[in-house]
Amino acid sequence: MAPLLRPTYAVIAKTAGVSEATVSRVLNGDESVHPDRAQRVREAVEELGYKKNRVASALASGRTGLIAVVIDDDLSVFSDPFWGTVTSGVSRVLQENGLHTVLMVAPVGALDGGVAHYLKSGEVDGAIFFVLHSDILVNHLKKQGLPLVITGTPHSNADIPFVDTDNFGGAYSATKHLMNQGCKKVAIITGDIGTTAAKQRLDGYLQAHRESGSLPSKSLICEGDYSFESGKAHAQKLLETHPDIDGIFASNDLMAMGAITVLEGAGRSVPSQVRVVGFDDALIAQTSRPSLTTVRQDVVALGEAAGSLMIAQLNGQDFEPIILPTELVIRESA
């Protein structure tokens, strides 16, 4: 589409009385242009209301100004407000740096899927991944030199820049809090154990036990999948296997809510008989009754960190993984 005729370098060059090369230099911050001529160019740009054509620029320079945000999953993940929030954080930081966010919600399959092709085809200057189930594609892209950032911790230890919440620390303090409140038998409902976050939270839970000298029995460790339903199912099971349970740490708020629903349905009061802690500090943690004690992670900051890490890479700056701190928010449930 060619809505309105926009001026090109040719016009700018003519009205400023310089060559197109000089226009390009000025517009790209090349210092070597004489201030006077640079000024003339700027005035021409201003006067003509010139805006650079990013597509032409991209073709010539090889830089598209586009960063892909890849969500490795189907629709269900994105309906989780969590990712929407992260994305908006990313988007804002990129926008401030003159870059744009291309959103790709799709199962990131093998190396030959559509997403893979798109990323490999040089149409984006970098890619930020969410929710990785596997590192193959990422490692492959890294070899090709595409700047990458992973939100969450990668599975392999290939040194790919990533940002993450301190899952371990958050889970540790949540579990510790339950113990400090007097809980003797604290169970965990993990998230999808295929994700590193779920594993780290489990590790935090285990570490807290280790320190207290009492390792939890296997049956207190329930493998959930972050869904409300799995929270319910595992709480149900726990009530049967461990009638004397008095603490549950759920790897996210939704499962915590599910657990509470079941507990109260079974006549156990929360928190007086069973204490429950969640993770995320999602909206529901505040609005539910009893309101949920949970581990807060700063989701917007996570997105912003991912964006910043990408910018740093593109600028060739130094960078290293960013781990964001968590905060235990104590409410009614524990």
Add this chain to the structure above:
Amino acid sequence: MAPLLRPTYAVIAKTAGVSEATVSRVLNGDESVHPDRAQRVREAVEELGYKKNRVASALASGRTGLIAVVIDDDLSVFSDPFWGTVTSGVSRVLQENGLHTVLMVAPVGALDGGVAHYLKSGEVDGAIFFVLHSDILVNHLKKQGLPLVITGTPHSNADIPFVDTDNFGGAYSATKHLMNQGCKKVAIITGDIGTTAAKQRLDGYLQAHRESGSLPSKSLICEGDYSFESGKAHAQKLLETHPDIDGIFASNDLMAMGAITVLEGAGRSVPSQVRVVGFDDALIAQTSRPSLTTVRQDVVALGEAAGSLMIAQLNGQDFEPIILPTELVIRESA
């Protein structure tokens, strides 16, 4: 970045023994190429693992293959799972049609903001708007011939293609349901009245009253803003001004939850003393206790509809506004 040398038309043309023009024709579905040569080209493409450079293609053709999704607001809106879900629906449809989604989360100010510039600069083939507070920019862009779709109903009646949920109908049936359950005094807590959706839901509420021959008093109409807090605040106020209130229709689930929290805090049981209906059928509607009777809207479908409408426009097909039906989901709260 130039990760790996990718073949160009020049290479394809040579190995297939045809001209670049022919390669282009084949790759763009021009029927006028002789089947044999077309076949040769396809084989060469296959053999060389060729992928078209979209940037070069965009420059030459003027079509970028990018559709902007503009969320007219700051971060807070996107943290609402609603928009994340809509976006993923859009994204999927576009992707199926070889287009990509460029996400822009920013206050869409005047005609000269960053977003405005980007959209006007021809770097996207179309734009889909969410949450419009004003139609000025949209009308401006429309004049420039940029294909647009609005998610939600536009304020002005300029014939811009839009998709929306049947807010009126949904609110009407929610209110009617409350009346049918025996409620004599039904209040409404509206959403941000600056949005058309909030207005339409109010209209549905009013229409239900009109039909029953009993117009609600002004003080039963509370102007909220879709937040949990505003739900609480208005419920509080209603309890004071109308102690005998027995029904509340909230314009979204979050406010409904807020209202229920206050009602129960004040010793009114839901639904036996006060019935409450929400709107959206968000996750919390299912997980809360009492679970929420609400008006379900199909959010993913909304996004998909917006995407489809955009595709239709780009293809020059006929299209008209799409209004998606709602469904009253009866749970415990009413």
Add this chain to the structure above:
DNA sequence: ACTACCCGCGAAACCGCTTTCACGGAATAA
């Protein structure tokens, strides 16, 4: 004063694909 550099700047090639234009030959019309 003469050669050696350096610097600012314009000419022109180039990025990879699209599209117009015109040509040669086959098909159709006269």
Add this chain to the structure above:
DNA sequence: TTATTCCGTGAAAGCGGTTTCGCGGGTAGT
């Protein structure tokens, strides 16, 4: 058979920037 149209096709001109290359003049070195 000759004139006319149609068709498939390639050459080449863009699309609008970026970047290399080299020139001319000024500065510095000896």
